[in-house]
Amino acid sequence: MSLSDPIANLLTKVRNGQMAKHRYVDVCYSKMNKQIVQVLKDTGFVENFLINEKEFKVRVFLKYSKQRESVIQGLKRHSKPGLRRYVGYKEIPKVLGGLGISVLSTPEGVIDGETAKKKKVGGELLCCVW
Secondary structure (H helix, E strand, C coil): CCCCCHHHHHHHHHHHHHHCCCCEEEEECCHHHHHHHHHHHHCCCEEEEEEECCCCEEEEEECECCCCCECCCCEEECCECCECCEECCCCCCCCHHHCCEEEEEECCEEEEHHHHHHHCCCEEEEEEEC
16 A cells, blocks of 8 residues: 555554554654654654564654643644645744644754754744644
């Protein structure tokens, strides 16, 4: 089965997993998915991830509070294969007044919006997480 949008598939699996209170979700491995999950881990939205190169899967361990509420409240895909959305570093959106992050694909790699603003680089706005 070929996927036309692996990033949307990643976000949907994470969204469905956290709504069902799963401990982890398995998503297809790609360099882009790995880098997005790394940004989510660095910013504290997921607990950890493991890569299984034999099965081409990434196991993403979801993060919950002590009351078993998900740290991720929402995910939104912005740039799609049919309609790419590029932003300059001045137009990077703030998500919930700074409580969330925007994930960008830049010449510096896949980074969050605050890091992109500090480095003064723009790029493709992949998604927003809050």
